[in-house]
Structure formats: structure tokens, C-alpha cells
Amino acid sequence: GAGVSQSPRYKVAKRGQDVALRCDPISGHVSLFWYQQALGQGPEFLTYFQNEAQLDKSGLPSDRFFAERPEGSVSTLKIQRTQQEDSAVYLCASSLPRGPLYFGPGTRLTVT
């Protein structure tokens, strides 16, 4: 079966541009997580959805970051007015309730 997919795999943005990163979770997985991974570090939690409800956004670093999952399936992480410190790999994961998280390949964002 298909795993979690993310697009684009690579994104280069000029500082100040807005970007949108897409995540397609495993079909039927109600839980969806976004993580940010800086070079050489472990992934850091950003936000969590249960179906279409965003239940935890405690890890979003600023109000330039927001995420949505309007129909409880595909999710989009949007970063407005990108800055150099936003350069990282953005990982999406999905799961059944209380089940293991399955991660996608990530989107590598480079802000120049």
C-alpha cells in the first residue's frame, strides 16, 4: 500500500516568499503530524491534527507558520514571509489513534 507522500521534495524560496508544503497521509489515518528537522538535529514537533481538527499547534515557531487539513485527509503547511532560519526538512507523519507514526520522505526547504 502507499505510504505517506509529500510534495514538493525540494523547495528553494527567496527570503520573504510564501511557501506551501503538501502532505498526503496514509488512507484512513485520522491523525496527522508535522515536524521540522534542522540539519544534524532530531525532528521537532510542529502541529497535530485529528481528522480536520487542529488539536495541538504548540510547536509552531511563529505566526508565520500555519497548517490546515480541511477535509481530514490532505494537509498543507504554509510558511509566510520565509526567513533563512526556516531552512529545514519538513516531515509529515500519519497514524491510527495511538498507533505508530509513519513518516513521509520530507520536503527540504532552502531559503536564500
Next chain:
Amino acid sequence: DAKTTQPPSMDCAEGRAANLPCNHSTISGNEYVYWYRQIHSQGPQYIIHGLKNNETNEMASLIITEDRKSSTLILPHATLRDTAVYYCIVRSSMRANSKLTFGKGITLSVRP
């Protein structure tokens, strides 16, 4: 969620068993031990998880001490493709939105 402690790195010879240790002395009764690995430039990959009993699947075995304060992930016949960062994570079983909190992990290098 309880924190975990892992050595920063270890190596093993190809074909031999790799035993990766993890300490989680403050683990509580409703917390699982999860193991993930991350191969360079890929998303984290779920390996195995357990609560109290030892667990085995097609990838690895997980041995949890009786007091649950430490565990060992065993890769029975390591291959070069097992070279990766391995993360030991403690995760609550009680909340449906329980996220994974990654530490620095242990870098396993499998040598020919």
C-alpha cells in the same frame, strides 16, 4: 513523556548482531518504548514498540528490562543498509494525540 538517554554512536561488523541500548529511568506505567531509525536523507522509519514484554518483528527485537528502566534494540544480522541514526522514544499510551519527542539518537555504523 519520559526522557531517554542513548550513547551518541556505536559500530558493528556486517553480519553480526547490533545491540542498541537505551535508558528511560523515569518511564511511567502507561508509556511505551518506541524505536525509529532515520537513514540519511529519508524520513524516520518505524521499527518496533513495546510496553512491558519483549517484542519481535521482521526488522528487530526489543528487549525491555523487568523494571522497564532500560531497553535494547537488537538487529540480529546487521547489514550495511542498517547504517542510520536510531531513536529510542518514550510515548504515552493514554492520549490519542500523543506525539513523538525525538532526542539526538544513536548513530549506528555497520562496517564491512
